[in-house]
Amino acid sequence: xxxxxxxxxxxxxxEDEEIKRLxxxxxxxxxxxxxxIGNQMSIEEKKMRADIVLDNNQGLDELYQxxxxxxxxx
Numbered sequence: 334x335x336x337x338x339x340x341x342x343x344x345x346x347x348e349d350e351e352i353k354r355l356x357x358x359x360x361x362x363x364x365x366x367x368x369x370i371g372n373q374m375s376i377e378e379k380k381m382r383a384d385i386v387l388d389n390n391q392g393l394d395e396l397y398q399x400x401x402x403x404x405x406x407x
Contacts, residue, residue, distance in 0.1 A: 342403075343383035345376050347390055 346354070348370065355366040380386050387399045 340384040341382060342385045342387060343376075343379045344387045344389050344396070345380060348376070350390065 351370060352363060352366045355361065355369065356363060359366075361369075385403060387396060387403070389396050
């Protein structure tokens with residue numbers, strides 16, 4: 334699928350934080366959240382396939398700054 338796009342952007346997060354956010358967003362327990370994440374392509378594989386990788390571990394302000402920098406460079 335990535336060959337159908339001009340660029341693939343991956344926004345990644347540490348797994349423990351990803352699980353917390355998924356549990357909160359979907360109102361699910363930790364086991365189910367881990368099952369969902371476990372059924373997806375690994376983040377390392379996603380990062381390898383991506384043209385651009387954004388780090389979402391520092392919060393929204395930092396993520397927005399990365400996006401702004403990216404857009405200014407295009």
